[in-house]
Amino acid sequence: MTLADSEIEYIEGILGRQMNELEEGMLDVMFSEHCSYKSSRPFLRAFPTEGENIILGPGDDAGLVSVTDKYALAVGMESHNHPSAIEPYGGAGTGIGGILRDIISMGAMPIALLDSLRFGPLEEDQKSRYLFEHVVKGISDYGNRVGVPTVAGEIEFDESFRTNPLVNVMCVGLVEKDKIVRAQAPNIGDVFLLMGGTTGRDGIHGVTFASEELTSDSETEDRPAVQVADPFTKKRVLEASLEILEKINVSGVKDLGGGGLTCCISELVDSSQNGALVDLRAIPLRETGMTPYEIMLSESQERMVFVINPDDVKLAQEICDKHEITSSVIGEVIDGNNMIISDEGEEIANLPTILLADPPSIDRPIKEVPEDTEKIELKEPGVYKSLPKLLSSPNIASKEWVYKQYDHEVQVRTVVKPGDDAAVLRIDENTAIALTTDSNTIHTKLSPFDGAAGCVAEAIRNVISMGATPYAVVDCLNFGNPETPEILWQFKTAIEGMALVAEKFNAPVISGNVSFYNETEGIKINPTPAVGVIGVEDIENIRTMDFKNEGDKILLIGKTYDELTGSEYHRTIHGIEKGTAPRIRIDEEVANGQCVLDLISNDKDKNITAVHDVSAGGLAVALSEMVIKSGLGCDVTLKDDELDKIQLLYSESHARYLLTVKADALDDILSKIDVPCEVIGEVKGTSLNVNDHEFSFEDLNDAYHGVIEKYMA
Structure with missing residues (x-):
């Protein structure tokens, strides 16, 4: 049990009595960090959550953003870190299943998955390779089998993730605005229809397991807390859910994720200030002899609860039967504010829903960690010798080994496929959406405010580079132990940085984890x-990063600063992660981003032929990627009186974009740019030529491709 003595005292003060075993288990789950957000809630309030295009912000299973007069997007992001460390294939698969259910719970059809993954170094550690291989397989098998494309993502390999991989998954669903549903139970007398998979012993205390540190014994001791994935049942649940939503006027719906039935039912009724009566014996079980404790805390997968009028039960169950999934009426919405569990007519638990769904937050101590501002003196290798090695870093190199395992074209919406700055999906004949995930963990470690702000800024630059206006942000905030004051300071400060960028770009944070x-x-x-x-x-307005035409001029928008510390160059070439992160200069970031958007939106003649943001690896890597993607080369001259060549090539300063422009339109385009901009070269030949140093296409391509394949062979 993870309930603290102070929490037990608080609970029993409200109840006026001691808890019984079942009630203690239910509250233990709901007071876990994973369910209650008790350490993070005070800081999350710093995020902007409302905006012109926002239909629903944080608080439900997913956020909702308007994209056309007819359609909205349901968007969510979840982590499944601890389970994936113990059982990578199943942990990743159930992570996909959970976020898909969140999207379905809003009435939306899932149309895209993205992932954000972290592992230990591939080159040094067989365990890291094992985790990487099986997480990717878990994601691909699950996503492919349920028919939802995995369209984009990002991966990092670093020593800090050797024993604690991160598996974060984002999902986007499409819903007609008049068909949106919520996690609520507003009508007394409505019934709870549990449908989907049956309830077993897997995943019991999964949320409390996720609210503790891993240990060397976790792989054996905590394996029962990992849920079992079942993508084939998930596909039937998805199809049956969408049919129920189409044919029945549903009052509310919620998936059974962390905390199982306890979390699902209590949150449904608490949001509507009603109560619930649950009949334990009506719950379909997979295993014999299950106790009330096990039933209410089970996190078995592929389960949903629909709140419907009793008159609609027959039709709902006929739909479930048609799709060959189990369904059962397990209780009803009642007057009052308590959740009551009965077993063959006997009341075995009776708890206020607000106690379950809204535990008190914890005021934990915070301690600031000063930045490391000591100047770093390094013996640099040849300026240009470093580029092939940098391109061969698993953090920079092609991730084709991963995304070739994903079906990214199912549903036939994908316009721009994995490998560009963002994925682009068609919504209707006129509208598309750009989707991306990003993070920079070294920057955030060195300077939590600027590092985390930079994560949001880079993700925004990615969608802007595709020609899209950023509408909304979702997040997965992965940190260490919040009981450590320095960790909680990192968390608080990171949120402040992220909130600044989201607010200045009018891109509210609508969901997260x-x-x-x-x-x-x-x-x-x-x-x-x-x-x-x-x-x-x-x-x-869709643009991509690859060069298109010989003779196109290359423009650099934004200013490069001396910001090598925390860079991929320092990590890969020198093996150090010290110093401070690149600074967020928010006025420059917003002005440069808006300039690029305005240029693209007014470019009816398609004179702007390519756009690419500058991030990890700096200008040298960004230019190399444009060459590799297209097979066309470029001739570039970089010069700055205040910076040396290494700083010019590899600094990771924010707010920068590379554009290519047709030569005969150059003067016209330049006349419309009111931010720092310079013409640095032109598309030419097949080699990358920087300051008269030439890299052949073959050398760049060979360095960039096949890196992960080599380690995973």
């Missing part, structure tokens, strides 16, 4: 704010 306790016996992960951004655009 917090994952604490990502530590194993004192080894802490780098703080990892994984950020997803949704952008909306006219289909005519």
